[in-house]
Amino acid sequence: MHEVMVAAVQEAGGTVAPIDQASGLIFADPMAAADFPALIAQAVNVEWVQLPYAGVETFVQHLDPNYLWTCGKGVYAPPVAEWIMTALLSAFRDIPTFARATAWPTQTGRNLLGAKLAILGGGGITESFLSLIAPWGCDVTIVRRRAEPVPGATRTVTTGDLDDVLPEVDAVIIALALTPETTGLIDAERLRAMRNDAWLLNVGRGGHVVTDDLVVALRSGEIAGAVLDVTDPEPLPDGHPLWALDNCLITPHVGNTPEMGLPLIADRVRDNVARWIAHEPLIGPIDVELGY
Amino acid sequence: MHEVMVAAVQEAGGTVAPIDQASGLIFADPMAAADFPALIAQAVNVEWVQLPYAGVETFVQHLDPNYLWTCGKGVYAPPVAEWIMTALLSAFRDIPTFARATAWPTQTGRNLLGAKLAILGGGGITESFLSLIAPWGCDVTIVRRRAEPVPGATRTVTTGDLDDVLPEVDAVIIALALTPETTGLIDAERLRAMRNDAWLLNVGRGGHVVTDDLVVALRSGEIAGAVLDVTDPEPLPDGHPLWALDNCLITPHVGNTPEMGLPLIADRVRDNVARWIAHEPLIGPIDVELGY
Numbered sequence: 001m002h003e004v005m006v007a008a009v010q011e012a013g014g015t016v017a018p019i020d021q022a023s024g025l026i027f028a029d030p031m032a033a034a035d036f037p038a039l040i041a042q043a044v045n046v047e048w049v050q051l052p053y054a055g056v057e058t059f060v061q062h063l064d065p066n067y068l069w070t071c072g073k074g075v076y077a078p079p080v081a082e083w084i085m086t087a088l089l090s091a092f093r094d095i096p097t098f099a100r101a102t103a104w105p106t107q108t109g110r111n112l113l114g115a116k117l118a119i120l121g122g123g124g125i126t127e128s129f130l131s132l133i134a135p136w137g138c139d140v141t142i143v144r145r146r147a148e149p150v151p152g153a154t155r156t157v158t159t160g161d162l163d164d165v166l167p168e169v170d171a172v173i174i175a176l177a178l179t180p181e182t183t184g185l186i187d188a189e190r191l192r193a194m195r196n197d198a199w200l201l202n203v204g205r206g207g208h209v210v211t212d213d214l215v216v217a218l219r220s221g222e223i224a225g226a227v228l229d230v231t232d233p234e235p236l237p238d239g240h241p242l243w244a245l246d247n248c249l250i251t252p253h254v255g256n257t258p259e260m261g262l263p264l265i266a267d268r269v270r271d272n273v274a275r276w277i278a279h280e281p282l283i284g285p286i287d288v289e290l291g292y
Numbered sequence: 293m294h295e296v297m298v299a300a301v302q303e304a305g306g307t308v309a310p311i312d313q314a315s316g317l318i319f320a321d322p323m324a325a326a327d328f329p330a331l332i333a334q335a336v337n338v339e340w341v342q343l344p345y346a347g348v349e350t351f352v353q354h355l356d357p358n359y360l361w362t363c364g365k366g367v368y369a370p371p372v373a374e375w376i377m378t379a380l381l382s383a384f385r386d387i388p389t390f391a392r393a394t395a396w397p398t399q400t401g402r403n404l405l406g407a408k409l410a411i412l413g414g415g416g417i418t419e420s421f422l423s424l425i426a427p428w429g430c431d432v433t434i435v436r437r438r439a440e441p442v443p444g445a446t447r448t449v450t451t452g453d454l455d456d457v458l459p460e461v462d463a464v465i466i467a468l469a470l471t472p473e474t475t476g477l478i479d480a481e482r483l484r485a486m487r488n489d490a491w492l493l494n495v496g497r498g499g500h501v502v503t504d505d506l507v508v509a510l511r512s513g514e515i516a517g518a519v520l521d522v523t524d525p526e527p528l529p530d531g532h533p534l535w536a537l538d539n540c541l542i543t544p545h546v547g548n549t550p551e552m553g554l555p556l557i558a559d560r561v562r563d564n565v566a567r568w569i570a571h572e573p574l575i576g577p578i579d580v581e582l583g584y
Contacts, residue, residue, distance in 0.1 A: 079403055082428075086385045089378040098543045099388035102535045104527035109546050111371055135424045136374075235396035243394045251390045254401050 001028055001262060008266040012273035024048040024276055026269055030258075036062050048282070050272055052265050054124075055177065060291045069286040070272055074124040075264040080255035081128035083203055084173055087227035087249070088112055091171070091199045096249045112136055118143055118169040120162070120185070121176040121204065122150045129175070141165050166193040171201060178205035186210065191217035197224045203255045206232030215241045218248055229255045293320055293554060300558040304565035316340040316568055318561055322550075328354050340574070342564055344557050346416075347469065352583045361578035362564055366416040367556040372547035373420035375495055376465055379519035379541070380404055383463070383491045388541045404428055410435055410457045412477070413467040413496065414442045421467070433457050458485040463493060470497035478502065483509035489516045495547045498524030507533045510540055521547050 005028045006016050019025070019042045027036065030052045036059075040046070051071040053059060063069060090096060093109040115138050119126050122144035130140065130152035142149075142156040143165055149156040157165060159181075166172065172194060176182050186200065187210040194200070200223055202209055211232050217223050225247035234253065242248050272282045286292065297320045298308050311317070311334045319328065322344045328351075332338070343363040345351060355361060382388060385401040407430050411418050414436035422432065422444035434441075434448040435457055441448040449457060451473075458464065464486060468474045478492065479502040486492070492515055494501055503524050509515050517539030526545065534540050564574045578584065 078405055082381070082403055082405055083385065085377075086381040086387060089374070090382055090387050090391075093375065093378045093543075093546070095378060095382045095387055095541070095543075096391035099382075099391040099541055101542070103530045104542075105544050107544050107546050107549050109549060109552075111374055111552050113370055113374055132427045135426060238395045249387070249391055250393070250396075251385075251387075252397050252399050254385070254399050257399050257401060260401075260403050 008270040012270045014273040063288045070282045070284045073284040076256040077124040077128035079260040083255040115170040119173045125175045171199040174202040174204040176204040188213040200226040203229045206230045300562040304562045306565040355580045362576045365576040368548040369416035369420035371552040375547040407462040410461045411465045417467045463491040466494040466496040468496040480505040492518040495521045498522045
């Protein structure tokens with residue numbers, strides 16, 4: 001990680017300097033937030049801090065209006081959008097069933113081509129997903145807080161219309177940030193509102209779905225199945241009923257892995273160092289007051 | 293099937309007539325080739341026959357230069373191209389491993405975004421695949437008999453260059469017709485030429501790959517894994533060594549299933565009936581002399 005970041009700084013025309021001489025601090029290790037106070041105390045000339053996070057909720061206690069802050073906002077969207085495509089295609093084309101087979105299975109599967117989809121959330125992941133799915137000719141409804149249309153979607157509606165959308169679609173994709181309003185958004189009633197042949201995908205946070213209600217819906221066939229990259233609790237404990245359900249595919253929070261993310265955040269660092277040297281506005285600024 | 297075809301004829305402005313009065317014969321059931329001689333003997337006014345097949349190798353003995361023949365050439369390519377995307381994403385993002393897990397697995401997977409791919413074959417499936425993968429920014433080399441470039445590919449080379457391409461790519465995709473020249477094309481030597489972290493996908497015919505050589509390459513880790521929609525023998529018998537290999541995903545010849553294909557051939561019938569009525573050239577003509 002250190003080498004990749006040093007290369008990014010140098011490729012942008014920057015110099016890696018001792019911490020008391022640097023004008024900018026590239027804070028690269030997402031797992032090292034606890035070390036930040038000791039570091040910034042030594043960084044007496046630093047005016048700008050670049051963080052590796054897309055969302056800074058775990059770092060917010062360190063934000064300080066005396067610095068300019070930037071983060072990895074948006075850079076991790078393409079791998080997560082690719083996970084959504086992987087999950088949709090795996091579900092529609094019955095890959096989990098075939099992966100578990102030890103004899104020639106029955107011919108099953110349906111096309112994602114031309115399917116009707118709903119995405120909850122209109123952020124960077126959704127934008128990136130819309131660019132990947134464009135050639136599939138799908139009918140895509142975005143459900144978001146504000147009615148502002150998302151380019152590439154068939155239509156954009158607000159969260160108040162969610163219950164009208166659920167019975168219409170082949171798959172519901174959760175790509176939201178977790179807030180008090182979105183916690184438990186998909187519960188027993190909303191799962192019942194979905195079609196029996198529809199899939200639920202969650203790449204947001206486990207807390208968006210009421211897990212016990214999902215277990216019931218999957219067992220009773222109220223929905224076709226679920227693909228979960230996030231769970232509540234997470235990690236999902238050994239022996240949890242979801243592990244035993246053939247119509248539930250669990251991936252271990254790999255929408256974006258550190259290996260996938262490193263070259264992407266390095267690109268952001270390269271861009272921002274070049275802008276910092278040229279006194280241009282930086283990409284991905286954090287509003288310290290709003291905390292994101 | 294009958295209802296869907298009747299609807300297609302009527303939507304195009306045609307009339308479904310008794311067989312001795314019809315000017316065109318829509319032969320819809322791919323499994324009923326044996327009934328064709330008895331049918332055509334009654335079809336005294338028929339000038340045009342529409343077949344449901346993409347390739348007519350199993351029907352070739354019935355072709356007769358006294359009729360105009362059309363087939364389903366090209367219509368089944370999109371579902372098969374979608375299978376290739378499903379197989380690539382499942383392989384790269386480790387879906388088979390996650391599908392078999394009964395406890396929170398290790399975070400693994402890599403991106404298809406920006407990968408280097410080789411496709412053997414430059415036909416309709418390849419064209420359709422190139423349109424689906426366009427947003428992924430992949431480097432795609434087409435290996436085909438003729439050097440004629442395929443639009444959307446990074447480069448097109450001829451079969452003579454195959455051995456130079458194999459060591460360069462993250463995945464090798466077989467989308468060829470089976471001919472004497474392509475039988476056993478991927479053997480022990482060519483599997484050894486592939487990278488250790490590369491995947492082999494086969495959506496052509498089982499005979500393109502020497503199965504025993506593939507078992508050895510998968511066991512020894514010479515390649516990362518294989519996704520096979522076609523096998524040799526097919527169906528793959530119970531107890532075959534491929535069933536026991538974690539790095540081999542087998543799907544039961546579902547690139548295009550009858551359910552996926554029916555609306556696609558119905559679209560072709562609708563188009564051709566409208567053209568027949570308007571005395572326009574039909575789509576997907578068969579050259580009786582060449583047999584395809």
